[in-house]
Amino acid sequence: MRSPESPVLTIDGLIKDVGPLASLDGKMLRVVSELSLVAERGQVTALLGANGAGKTTTLECAQGLQKRTGGSISLLGADPDTAGADLRSRVGVMLQDGGLPPSARPIPLLRHVAGMYKNPMDVDALVERLGIGQFSRTSVRRLSGGQKQRLALAAALVGNPEILFLDEPSAGLDPQSRQMVFDLIAELRDAGMGIVLTTHLMDDAERLADYVYIIDGGHNVVEGTVAELLRHDHATDSAVTERTLYFDAPGGLDFVGALGAGLQVTETRSGSYSITGAITPKDLATLTAWWAERNIMPASLRLEARSLEDVFLDISGRDLR
Amino acid sequence: MSKLLSPNAGPASLPRRIMQQGRYETITMLRNGEQLILAIVLPLMALVGLVVTPLLDGLGGSRVDIATPGILALCAMSTAFTGQGIATGFDRRYGVLRFLSTTPLGRGGLIAGKILAVLVVLFLQVLVVGAVAGFLGWQPRPEAWLPGLGLLILGAAAFTALGLLVAGTVRPEATLAITNLLWILLGALGGIVVPADRLPSLLQGIVHFLPSGALGQALRDAFLVGAVPFPAVLVLLLWTVLAGAAAIRWFKWN
16 A cells, blocks of 8 residues: 655654653653654545544644654655755645634635745635635634634645645534545545644544554554554454444344354344344344344344444553543 | 646745735734724824923923934834734734744744834834824934934834743733733833933933833934934843844744
């Protein structure tokens, strides 16, 4: 899956200490510890982790917004800490908090940012593409979360970057905005842009990412394509065999006797069931035959392997943090 | 290939980026009602107040001739210190400084753009205050304009450095309070519009070392006497260098 071209971003053994903190008796806190990752052109690379895992700090070190304590970072072949205007013009950044002036209006703001580049995107086309025209007369302060995110994405894109950083891009997005933003991200990826995003939402990573790094406690614990992560059980370090079948059907729990041993059956509420375990094709046939004999038609039927959420919880533990 | 995306061709030139930022910040400042009150309305009210009251009588010149240079100094403090300080403080809160520093503008260009905006607004203030003062009978020495403008720029540099130091080190609400309070205190008692000799004796020895007192005195000397007092220039230079160095050292971008 990895491209032979030079990566847009290589992070090797990143360390970031913050502090000194009064809450730690004046000691430094290590928020990123030996984190390494590679992001390629034409791919969406996702940093997946809980809040406080070190995702934003990692991104900000790569963007030159924070100075790293140790390790090396190559951003388009250069060190972000010594980045000049040439390098910055090739990097698009969407910050988690937007970073847009509250009194600004969307289109003058985009034209202003576009003025920093020699060959910016056509602002009108960008406005059209992200539906910014609908709220072009509203100041940033009065925009909804989704509108703000779309504007921040436009501001990050307007310079035609080769690498695009998106910190929690779907935060605050309504379903329509989310579709719009995800479609655009996929289009930019297909056009060859390298996209690095952070998210704590498994669904985002499953839908968008070509390659996922799961970050926990400041370092990368597992990496791979979404398919690779789903196939492998990290808790037991073996291939995944467990699946869950969910269905809604009348007829009560009498089907249990027909199934093979070792499957766990749960009635989640009256008429809704889940069967978990090493479900075989024969188990499926048995169940559907049992329905056929009784002329029962299930209202819903869904078979799932592990979700990225399961993978994530296996790795980072199920404790509340 | 995406219809939107075209090849990256690098940044706009540095002067173009600074001009762009300067223009944007200038328009933002001029659109902000509170800033306009601070930059134009309050200095004009102070000017009229000093011309219609006998506060400045007996200092060896007409009221308006003594008042106007101090009002110009007050304008520099309004725009460079209070106005720009508050704007920068809130830009910092909202992540605007961080976002713009990831664009080709960068941190240096951002500061340069702010300084440019301060100078443009100051120039407009000088035009308005100068015109009103002229209407009230102000007769500046023509040869005083060149050193006078130079001193205003130096004063603006000192106050910009101080404003950035405050904006970059404390919360924006505190910046708002500190820069407004200091504007009132220095404006009334800092030797900026009221010359040191008219202040309580306790303050007389101190105000010469304040940027307000130094700038007010220097401008009055330039426009009234036609001389540039070097101690005052030295004081302003010192404040610029010290506050600038402190701002570079302690300014937090987030």
